[in-house]
Amino acid sequence: MQKAWIYLENGMFFEALSFGAEGSSVGEIVFNTSMSGYQEIITDPSYAGQFITFSMPEIGIVGVNSFDAESKIPYCKGILVREYNGKFSNFRAEENLEKLLKKYNIMGLAQINTRDLIKTIRNEGAMMMIASTIISDKKLLKEELHKSQRIEEINYIEKVSTKVPYIHQQSIFDFETFSYAKSQTQKKIVAIDFGIKTNILNELTAVGLEVEVLPYSFDAESLIKRFKIGEISGVFLSNGPGDPMVLTKEVMEIKKLIVHKIPMFGICLGHQLLSIAHGYNTYKLKFGHHGGNHPVKNLKTGGVEITSQNHNYSVPEEIEEVAHVTHRNLFDNTIEGVEYKDSPIFSVQHHPESSPGPKEASILFKKFAAML
Numbered sequence: 001m002q003k004a005w006i007y008l009e010n011g012m013f014f015e016a017l018s019f020g021a022e023g024s025s026v027g028e029i030v031f032n033t034s035m036s037g038y039q040e041i042i043t044d045p046s047y048a049g050q051f052i053t054f055s056m057p058e059i060g061i062v063g064v065n066s067f068d069a070e071s072k073i074p075y076c077k078g079i080l081v082r083e084y085n086g087k088f089s090n091f092r093a094e095e096n097l098e099k100l101l102k103k104y105n106i107m108g109l110a111q112i113n114t115r116d117l118i119k120t121i122r123n124e125g126a127m128m129m130i131a132s133t134i135i136s137d138k139k140l141l142k143e144e145l146h147k148s149q150r151i152e153e154i155n156y157i158e159k160v161s162t163k164v165p166y167i168h169q170q171s172i173f174d175f176e177t178f179s180y181a182k183s184q185t186q187k188k189i190v191a192i193d194f195g196i197k198t199n200i201l202n203e204l205t206a207v208g209l210e211v212e213v214l215p216y217s218f219d220a221e222s223l224i225k226r227f228k229i230g231e232i233s234g235v236f237l238s239n240g241p242g243d244p245m246v247l248t249k250e251v252m253e254i255k256k257l258i259v260h261k262i263p264m265f266g267i268c269l270g271h272q273l274l275s276i277a278h279g280y281n282t283y284k285l286k287f288g289h290h291g292g293n294h295p296v297k298n299l300k301t302g303g304v305e306i307t308s309q310n311h312n313y314s315v316p317e318e319i320e321e322v323a324h325v326t327h328r329n330l331f332d333n334t335i336e337g338v339e340y341k342d343s344p345i346f347s348v349q350h351h352p353e354s355s356p357g358p359k360e361a362s363i364l365f366k367k368f369a370a371m372l
Contacts, residue, residue, distance in 0.1 A: 004109055006080075007141035008129045012120065016131075019084045020101035020108025024132035026148040027051045027077030030312070031118045033291030037356020038079075038097070039068045042106070045195030046268065046310045048075035048156035048241035051107075051129060052290075053114055053121065060085040063093025064100045067173070067180070070197040070355060074100075075160050075241070078107030078131055082114045092178070107131050125286040126312060156241040157250075160195035161216040168201040168211040185210035187233045187372050190226075192218050194240030194250075194269050199355035203362060204236065207369040211236075217249075220256035227262050233372035234263035234344075237270025239351065244272040244282050244313055251277050258343060265368040266347035268311050271338075274347050275315035278322050278340070285334070288312035289349075292357030295330040296337075296350055304330065307350035308357025314349065344371055 001017040008029065031053040032041055038059050041052060059081040079101070086096045101108045109131055121127070130145040168191075170180040183205035191201065191213045204211050212232075226232045235257055254277040257264060266274045272282045289309035296307045305327075314334045319325075327337030327348060337348040346368075352361035 001110065002133055003136070004107070004131055004133045005136045005141060006109065006112075006129060006131045007138060007145060009127045009145060010120070010124055013138045013141070014112070016080070016109040017111045018108065018133045019086065019098045019110055020078060021105045022133045024130060024135055024144065025077045025107050026128065026130045026145060028126055028151040029053060029080070029121060029129045030126050030288055030290050031055060031121050032310075033293055034308075034356055035292070037292065039064045039100075040070050040356045042076055042079060042100075043069040043071050043074045044197055044310060045071045045075050045160040046239050046241050048160050048195065049151045049154060050076055050241075051078045051080060051131070052076055053080040053117055055114060055118055057082040057114070058085055059083070060097045061088060062090040063088030063096050065092045065094045067092070070199060071160070071195075074104050074106055075156070076106060078109060080109045080112050080114060080117065082110070082112060084108065084110040121287050126288060152243045152246070154242065155246055157194050157216045157247065160241060161193045162213055163215060165212060165214050168205060168213055170202060170205065172199075172202045172206045181206075183210070184208065187369070188212065188231065189234045189236055189372070190214055190218075190223060190232050191236040191238060192216060192270070194238045196238035196240075197351070197353060197355065199353040200238060200267065200351075203353045203365045204368075207365045209369055216240075218253060220253040223257065224260050224262065227260070234265070234368070236368070237264060237266035237273060237347070239268035239270065239310070241269075243284070244269055244276060247273060258345065261343055263344040263371050264347075265345075265364075267351060268349060271347035271349050272311075272313055272315060274340075274345060275319055275338075278319070280316050280319045280322075282313045282315055284313055289329065289331070292354065294350065296361070297328050297330055298326065299328060300326055305360040306358045307336075307352075307361055308354040309350050311349060
């Protein structure tokens with residue numbers, strides 16, 4: 001592994017070893033606390049424009065395979081780890097993580113004190129950074145970082161969303177055959193792709209829904225017509241990267257769907273966009289929620305669900321004026337789920353499909369199917 005150098009906008013500068021793409025890259029640094037599932041995390045489109053710091057100290061031991069990716073290509077800028085292990089040991093593995101990163105021009109940075117780095121992010125918040133295998137001078141790295149666009153200034157949705165509509169064909173993974181089951185559908189919905197994870201689509205088909213996936217630049221009037229004639233039964237709003245406040249056109253289209261009381265379910269970015277469309281702007285969390293071990297209290301059942309999370313933004317408390325809060329994060333008491341009072345619409349901030357992570361919240365997909 002060759003040397004690489006990292007500079008954070010707070011002035012931190014340190015050396016690492018590179019096992020991914022060469023060159024220089026700028027992005028926002030966040031941390032993820034999941035104990036497993038690094039392939040699913042790296043290929044989650046919601047990480048577009050970000051460097052992921054793994055709290056799990058050793059990454060690479062199970063390799064990667066063609067089944068566990070959450071998107072066709074990964075969109076994160078890079079990963080930071082304590083130890084990288086290129087000698088994988090897993091019967092499902094097809095190649096090592098290093099090859100995947102180099103194939104898609106993603107940086108891999110190892111031999112980093114991730115414990116100290118995560119403490120810094122926790123205390124100072126998510127921030128921009130630059131990593132390079134060719135620039136070693138701190139001053140030059142600082143100059144490159146300061147003349148680069150911030151993540152809030154880039155619309156990553158247009159990069160990660162599908163370019164053409166398609167019907168999702170597969171269902172959840174079958175561990176008896178070690179393949180994805182075929183979908184068996186009853187009702188049809190449209191899923192708006194803002195950076196949708198494959199396993200969200202799998203869970204939707206698993207509860208009997210035919211899923212037509214549309215690009216982020218969807219036309220609400222067309223969907224309203226299709227709903228009125230019974231061609232579709234509802235709309236799903238997906239997860240995705242970046243600041244939801246920049247998606248003004250998408251919010252205007254969602255407002256039209258709300259007016260016609262079309263049943264809707266939103267996850268993560270979809271949850272945030274529904275809040276904005278109802279007139280309640282989101283705000284950025286200090287360092288966000290990223291990991292597969294976040295406790296969320298279900299206020300309807302009183303139970304605590306361990307959830308998978310990946311987001312930097314949250315909906316405001318004022319949303320209780322138009323919605324019932326159904327879930328709260330037990331780490332910081334932020335809102336994790338709502339049901340709107342006068343509409344057949346609900347949404348959650350966490351990821352009930354997990355992948356990776358526990359499946360305790362997956363019942364929400366059955367809830368959506370039953371509502372249609």
